[in-house]
Amino acid sequence: MKERTIFLLAAFLFCSASLFSQSTYFKESKDWLQKSEACKPSLIYKEYKPLRIVKSVKDEKAYQGWRMEDAGSTDVLFKESFKKHSGVVLDFGEHITGNLTFSLKLLGSVTADAPIRLKFTFAEVPGELNTPFDPYPGGLSRAWLQDEIMTLGTVPIETTLERRVSFRYLKIDILGASSFDFAFDKISFKAQSSVETMTDTGLAETTDPLIRRINEVGLVTLKECMQTVYEDGPKRDRRLWIGDLYLEALANAYSYKNHLLTKRCLYLLGALADEEGLLHATVLEEPEPHPQEGTHCLDYSLIYNIALLEYVRTTGDVETARDLWPVVVRQIEMTLRQFSEEWIYDMEKQPVYWLVFDWKDGYDRQASMQGLTILALNKSYELAKLLGKEKEVKEWPSLASKMKKAARKHFYDKKQGVVLSGAGRQVSYLSQVWMILSETLTKKEGAAAMKKVLSMPDACYPGCPYGYHYVMEALLECGMDKEAKDLLVSYWGGMVNKGADTFWEVYDPNNDALSPYGFFPMNSYCHAWSCTPVYFINKYPEVFQK
Numbered sequence: 001m002k003e004r005t006i007f008l009l010a011a012f013l014f015c016s017a018s019l020f021s022q023s024t025y026f027k028e029s030k031d032w033l034q035k036s037e038a039c040k041p042s043l044i045y046k047e048y049k050p051l052r053i054v055k056s057v058k059d060e061k062a063y064q065g066w067r068m069e070d071a072g073s074t075d076v077l078f079k080e081s082f083k084k085h086s087g088v089v090l091d092f093g094e095h096i097t098g099n100l101t102f103s104l105k106l107l108g109s110v111t112a113d114a115p116i117r118l119k120f121t122f123a124e125v126p127g128e129l130n131t132p133f134d135p136y137p138g139g140l141s142r143a144w145l146q147d148e149i150m151t152l153g154t155v156p157i158e159t160t161l162e163r164r165v166s167f168r169y170l171k172i173d174i175l176g177a178s179s180f181d182f183a184f185d186k187i188s189f190k191a192q193s194s195v196e197t198m199t200d201t202g203l204a205e206t207t208d209p210l211i212r213r214i215n216e217v218g219l220v221t222l223k224e225c226m227q228t229v230y231e232d233g234p235k236r237d238r239r240l241w242i243g244d245l246y247l248e249a250l251a252n253a254y255s256y257k258n259h260l261l262t263k264r265c266l267y268l269l270g271a272l273a274d275e276e277g278l279l280h281a282t283v284l285e286e287p288e289p290h291p292q293e294g295t296h297c298l299d300y301s302l303i304y305n306i307a308l309l310e311y312v313r314t315t316g317d318v319e320t321a322r323d324l325w326p327v328v329v330r331q332i333e334m335t336l337r338q339f340s341e342e343w344i345y346d347m348e349k350q351p352v353y354w355l356v357f358d359w360k361d362g363y364d365r366q367a368s369m370q371g372l373t374i375l376a377l378n379k380s381y382e383l384a385k386l387l388g389k390e391k392e393v394k395e396w397p398s399l400a401s402k403m404k405k406a407a408r409k410h411f412y413d414k415k416q417g418v419v420l421s422g423a424g425r426q427v428s429y430l431s432q433v434w435m436i437l438s439e440t441l442t443k444k445e446g447a448a449a450m451k452k453v454l455s456m457p458d459a460c461y462p463g464c465p466y467g468y469h470y471v472m473e474a475l476l477e478c479g480m481d482k483e484a485k486d487l488l489v490s491y492w493g494g495m496v497n498k499g500a501d502t503f504w505e506v507y508d509p510n511n512d513a514l515s516p517y518g519f520f521p522m523n524s525y526c527h528a529w530s531c532t533p534v535y536f537i538n539k540y541p542e543v544f545q546k
């Protein structure tokens with residue numbers, strides 16, 4: 001018995017150590033984890049009530065074929081038997097994240113003789129409520145879909161749904177009830193975020209109303225994702241990813257200015273790097289901070305370096321950058337291992353890393369990774385100078401030049417004026433973008449390349465707002481302000497015109513049902529990486545507010 005207890009204890013210690021351990025590569029990681037915890041924000045709660053009853057209307061012109069129409073006051077739910085209203089859809093008026101509380105009462109002088117079984121379906125967009133979840137065809141866990149069944153043993157009763165949900169619309173179905181009548185006594189929702197809602201960043205009066213609305217929707221999107229870390233999406237995956245963190249931090253710097261949250265996330269990621277010092281692309285907070293073991297995206301590792309530089313520039317917090325400097329160096333070292341002797345990023349070299357850049361099938365990422373590496377070398381060197389560490393990494397600028405030279409030779413077709421990527425010599429928006437951002441192309445060459453791809457119907461265009469963020473950056477970088485404004489209005493404005501009150505994870509104007517997960521209700525419709533109009537509109541008033 002004693003032996004068994006010792007064995008179980010040893011097994012438990014081993015498991016918890018491997019699950020929750022900080023990086024063994026960086027000896028400071030325990031300290032970083034503590035610093036991260038010290039910056040954990042308290043949540044701010046706000047109570048919401050459903051505003052109206054709505055009904056789904058099939059409409060080919062509406063996003064994903066469905067729109068909501070007003071169907072009256074919610075008063076009936078508190079007065080009439082709910083048995084008359086099974087299937088009702090409530091509109092809470094805006095996207096919120098948190099927990100639902102409700103109470104039921106008996107109608108008439110009866111007693112409850114059986115339990116009641118209710119089904120709650122929470123939806124971010126109307127299409128989610130009108131697409132059967134089963135049989136489930138998707139790739140990610142079915143459990144992300146927000147339908148919950150509750151069996152209530154007695155009436156009257158007050159209860160809270162334990163699951164945190166993220167939604168605007170709530171459908172309630174009766175799955176089982178006896179002959180007695182009951183109604184709602186209360187329906188309320190405790191919404192949470194680590195920042196107070198902000199609807200205005202003080203835009204100039206000359207700002208176009210659609211751009212004003214894009215800014216508002218971006219602010220709500222960001223607020224919803226700002227929980228105790230920068231989440232990627234409050235519905236799914238509810239965790240910190242490096243690529244999302246970077247874009248959220250950019251938008252935060254021009255709105256909520258909660259820089260402690262950025263600091264928390266930078267330390268957390270550093271503390272949870274793997275045994276080689278490579279960052280995990282994503283980490284989770286519960287039950288203890290831990291990485292999503294084995295998930296690495298080499299482009300995200302480099303984005304971390306850029307995010308840290310941006311954080312120091314915004315806050316002047318050199319101390320944090322000094323702490324995390326070894327992480328920066330290690331991400332560069334790990335990336336350099338993937339290059340050929342000719343300084344070209346080798347897509348086949350083992351281990352072959354996942355490169356994100358965009359959710360888009362068939363997009364060749366080689367030229368993009370070459371460009372991003374050059375950019376990250378230069379930005380990381382800027383950070384070194386800021387910290388007085390340039391001697392430590394004196395070879396970085398010349399490495400970046402070598403890579404640029406190699407890139408121009410290998411990827412740039414001077415005659416056509418565009419960057420080509422991979423064995424298929426693919427022309428994509430993002431290949432141009434990363435060669436522009438890394439200054440591998442001159443501004444003039446960049447502008448010509450962007451003009452060309454924007455007018456090429458068969459060029460590979462981005463599949464989601466993350467990719468389009470960098471397209472915007474590149475357009476502004478090469479002086480194409482008008483094109484940048486047009487893109488903001490057509491792409492993010494396109495979502496607004498289709499009814500978005502938060503920006504979506506994936507948006508292809510040509511395909512409303514697009515999903516990287518094989519089932520569009522699985523997409524996140526309030527997604528961190530889509531909030532960056534807040535950054536663009538407020539950073540460049542001369543472009544977007546006139």
Ligand code: RAM
Pocket residue numbers: 232233236237241242243244356505524529
């Ligand atoms: C998705 C996440 C996140 C993104 C990664 C690569 O699953 O929602 O936004 O960073 O993929």
